[in-house]
Amino acid sequence: MADLDDGSTETDPFPQSALPRDELDALLDARLAEVPGWHSADDPVRLGFAMTAPHDLALETFGRFAARNPNNVGLHTRFGDGVRGTRRLEREAVLALAGLLHADAADGYVTSGANEGTLAGLRVGRNALRAAGARRVVVLASTLTHHSVAKAAEILDLELRLLPAGPTWRLEAEAVEAALDDLADGTDAGDRTGVVVVSTAGYYNTGLVDPVDEIADVLARRAAGGGNLSVFHHVDAAHGGMILPFTDPEVPFDFRSPQVHSIVLDPHKSGLMPYSCGVFLCRKGLMGHGAVPAPMSGFLDETITGSRSGAMAAALWSLVFGVAADGYRQVFRDCLAVRDRLADAIRTADPDAVVLPSPGNTVLVAGFSHEGGRLPAALTDRYRLVGNTLPWTAPDGTVEDRLFHHFYAMPHLTPAHLDGFATALAAALGAPDPARPRRTAQDTAPSGPPGELRELRRSSVCLRHLVVHPPERRDPDGYPHAYSFHTFQDRAGLHEELTARPWDGDGAHEGLHVYAPDLDAPFANELFGVTDSGRYALEVLDRNQQKLSLVGAAHFAVFGPEPRDADRPVVLANFHADGALRSVEYKYGDRRHNDEVQVFRDEIVVKIGKDARSVHREGDDYSFSLDTSLELRVRVADDDSAPRVDRVARHADPALPRRRHLLRGQYRRFPNRFFDTIVEMTVGRRYRSSGTPGVLAFPGGPVLARSAELDLVRVESAVADGALRVALASVDGPGQALFSVPLDLGARLPVLLTGIPVGEPEGLTPGEVVNWAADLHRPVAALREAARAQDGHRHLSAPDGPPGGVAPS
Numbered sequence: 001m002a003d004l005d006d007g008s009t010e011t012d013p014f015p016q017s018a019l020p021r022d023e024l025d026a027l028l029d030a031r032l033a034e035v036p037g038w039h040s041a042d043d044p045v046r047l048g049f050a051m052t053a054p055h056d057l058a059l060e061t062f063g064r065f066a067a068r069n070p071n072n073v074g075l076h077t078r079f080g081d082g083v084r085g086t087r088r089l090e091r092e093a094v095l096a097l098a099g100l101l102h103a104d105a106a107d108g109y110v111t112s113g114a115n116e117g118t119l120a121g122l123r124v125g126r127n128a129l130r131a132a133g134a135r136r137v138v139v140l141a142s143t144l145t146h147h148s149v150a151k152a153a154e155i156l157d158l159e160l161r162l163l164p165a166g167p168t169w170r171l172e173a174e175a176v177e178a179a180l181d182d183l184a185d186g187t188d189a190g191d192r193t194g195v196v197v198v199s200t201a202g203y204y205n206t207g208l209v210d211p212v213d214e215i216a217d218v219l220a221r222r223a224a225g226g227g228n229l230s231v232f233h234h235v236d237a238a239h240g241g242m243i244l245p246f247t248d249p250e251v252p253f254d255f256r257s258p259q260v261h262s263i264v265l266d267p268h269k270s271g272l273m274p275y276s277c278g279v280f281l282c283r284k285g286l287m288g289h290g291a292v293p294a295p296m297s298g299f300l301d302e303t304i305t306g307s308r309s310g311a312m313a314a315a316l317w318s319l320v321f322g323v324a325a326d327g328y329r330q331v332f333r334d335c336l337a338v339r340d341r342l343a344d345a346i347r348t349a350d351p352d353a354v355v356l357p358s359p360g361n362t363v364l365v366a367g368f369s370h371e372g373g374r375l376p377a378a379l380t381d382r383y384r385l386v387g388n389t390l391p392w393t394a395p396d397g398t399v400e401d402r403l404f405h406h407f408y409a410m411p412h413l414t415p416a417h418l419d420g421f422a423t424a425l426a427a428a429l430g431a432p433d434p435a436r437p438r439r440t441a442q443d444t445a446p447s448g449p450p451g452e453l454r455e456l457r458r459s460s461v462c463l464r465h466l467v468v469h470p471p472e473r474r475d476p477d478g479y480p481h482a483y484s485f486h487t488f489q490d491r492a493g494l495h496e497e498l499t500a501r502p503w504d505g506d507g508a509h510e511g512l513h514v515y516a517p518d519l520d521a522p523f524a525n526e527l528f529g530v531t532d533s534g535r536y537a538l539e540v541l542d543r544n545q546q547k548l549s550l551v552g553a554a555h556f557a558v559f560g561p562e563p564r565d566a567d568r569p570v571v572l573a574n575f576h577a578d579g580a581l582r583s584v585e586y587k588y589g590d591r592r593h594n595d596e597v598q599v600f601r602d603e604i605v606v607k608i609g610k611d612a613r614s615v616h617r618e619g620d621d622y623s624f625s626l627d628t629s630l631e632l633r634v635r636v637a638d639d640d641s642a643p644r645v646d647r648v649a650r651h652a653d654p655a656l657p658r659r660r661h662l663l664r665g666q667y668r669r670f671p672n673r674f675f676d677t678i679v680e681m682t683v684g685r686r687y688r689s690s691g692t693p694g695v696l697a698f699p700g701g702p703v704l705a706r707s708a709e710l711d712l713v714r715v716e717s718a719v720a721d722g723a724l725r726v727a728l729a730s731v732d733g734p735g736q737a738l739f740s741v742p743l744d745l746g747a748r749l750p751v752l753l754t755g756i757p758v759g760e761p762e763g764l765t766p767g768e769v770v771n772w773a774a775d776l777h778r779p780v781a782a783l784r785e786a787a788r789a790q791d792g793h794r795h796l797s798a799p800d801g802p803p804g805g806v807a808p809s
Contacts, residue, residue: 070310086310117264125232129194202240207363248360579755
């Protein structure tokens with residue numbers, strides 16, 4: 001899988017021949033071993049997620065029916081439907097659950113989970129409100145509502161209004177009424193606004209239950225009083241709906257209130273079902289608002305998914321009737337005991353913690369008393385714990401934001417799990433977390449004059465690498481899933497621990513500074529750098545960083561003198577550990593978003609619209625993504641072969657807007673690379689065209705890209721006069737740009753730019769690196785000046801003559 005190797009997003013080829021059975025089994029066994037179980041001492045204990053081991057009866061029943069592959073497409077709770085097979089089992093299970101929730105009559109079906117059920121509820125509600133004359137439909141919910149509500153509102157194109165939960169962490173009836181008043185006042189005379197109110201019975205991060213009956217009373221009064229609002233009430237009972245009827249049956253969150261119209265359950269959470277199994281329920285007469293004719297199949301479909309697993313419906317039936325109320329009551333009685341033992345363990349480890357068991361639910365919320373309530377990374381990873389910032393009323397009555405972690409007391413937890421957690425928590429809270437070292441003023445204070453280090457950190461685009469693996473786990477041989485990332489941010493903004501001082505080691509090279517995390521051991525901790533802070537910088541990586549680096553062992557950049565301009569690129573030279581030149585990069589644009597050319601000895605890579613972003617995840621942990629609209633990869637063969645296009649991969653349409661990069665919560669430890677289009681070509685270094693060369697034809701038609709300078713452009717490529725020519729023409733305006741790269745440039749650059757061996761950096765001296773940096777500045781600056789754009793023409797070339805040719809003034 002290429003994405004796991006280098007962060008790219010390309011697909012894998014479909015296999016042409018079947019794997020031998022023993023090899024197939026071995027690969028499946030290897031992947032199965034990577035899926036955590038429930039009972040081994042090595043398995044993670046999922047204290048922070050509402051999931052548990054499925055019941056053996058459900059697994060057995062699913063297996064019995066799966067071989068016949070029954071399709072429970074459509075709805076089976078209407079009169080006359082669901083009379084045979086798995087459809088009858090679904091009807092009986094769904095209607096029994098509706099009875100558990102005090103519905104006198106209901107329709108519903110087995111869903112893939114509460115996400116689908118909420119989408120179904122908001123869809124039925126929207127259509128019912130439109131049928132009641134509403135031209136506008138608004139969704140009202142709490143800020144703590146599950147994200148599936150926002151997702152459903154976005155899919156259905158509904159306006160979403162989130163009401164502050166406040167320190168009660170619930171959606172209060174008074175807040176709903178005030179929001180309804182506001183909507184009524186904002187609705188013009190003669191118009192009608194539809195409102196879908198979403199209540200929650202068991203918030204995922206607190207376990208608390210909204211006062212559903214009080215909210216329903218507000219809606220009932222408004223309905224009886226008339227007005228310009230029509231209201232539909234949906235209850236998300238994904239977590240509490242399978243628990244509260246057995247632990248606290250008097251909690252009125254369900255169909256006992258006439259103004260509750262639909263409810264979702266998630267039996268694959270606490271209901272002991274395997275994934276994915278949810279249930280959507282609504283009052284009779286409402287499902288028709290989601291009906292779509294299926295004439296090719298001869299029925300009406302009121303579901304979201306259409307085809308559905310009959311085997312899953314049979315498995316649900318087996319638990320509804322094979323475990324029943326007595327069995328579930330015992331399961332959740334045991335879970336509440338587990339919840340209380342967890343509370344005792346937390347209070348023992350942190351007597352000052354705020355510990356809040358959720359009434360009637362199996363959720364425990366804890367706000368720890370130290371370091372902002374954070375827990376060590378090793379503990380949160382082992383027990384899969386998640387923290388959320390919630391409003392909290394302090395003892396003095398003030399309301400402040402505070403970090404709380406939620407814990408789920410689920411049926412699979414054993415006394416051994418609880419004892420292990422209690423021991424780990426006590427140890428973690430009694431000692432600092434090695435993955436999150438505490439900083440002191442001495443750690444971060446620069447050794448130079450005040451402000452000097454801050455400006456030094458900001459000055460260089462060559463400052464590219466960060467330790468993204470925790471201290472004491474920096475050896476990639478022992479921790480292979482770490483990467484050394486380009487940060488594309490100044491080090492000051494990342495709050496790196498870095499020291500710097502003026503270079504005065506030999507009396508030469510005035511104005512230079514050297515820097516490293518620890519200048520007493522300059523080549524033993526990440527990197528050693530030397531810079532003229534307004535002109536250039538050179539960094540040499542330590543041994544571990546060299547193993548992790550994606551772009552070489554040392555990097556030299558020329559970026560000044562200031563002021564910068566759009567026509568003058570930043571130029572970087574990257575070197576291998578043995579001192580050989582790896583590549584030279586020309587970046588036209590800013591440090592994050594540019595059109596770029598990379599020149600290797602036998603390859604030229606043109607990147608149009610390269611957009612780089614990094615994110616500080618937690619502690620010393622960083623990640624990054626690269627979004628490139630077009631990457632043109634030209635292999636330069638050592639012959640006179642004519643240019644040819646080997647491959648065009650079109651991943652996305654640059655003409656359509658799309659979100660660049662990842663959302664913050666999606667970043668992981670490895671890099672992520674996105675491309676609209678990849679073009680691979682081959683041409684001989686000694687190729688010379690006869691006559692006027694034509695533009696190379698790309699399979700699939702013209703290539704478009706999003707240029708950093710020109711936005712949407714047409715891209716044409718040709719080889720003429722011994723050079724690769726890549727032309728950009730703006731689609732929406734007169735702008736143009738041309739990149740011209742001699743085919744032999746990559747072969748000439750290693751003679752111009754010579755390095756020193758850095759594979760054993762601990763054997764280097766700072767003076768050697770300072771002298772190397774000073775020697776590199778003149779030729780790299782000359783490359784930069786030669787590549788300065790003239791009327792949109794960016795002609796890359798190497799100066800004639802020996803290394804150290806004319807430098808710009």
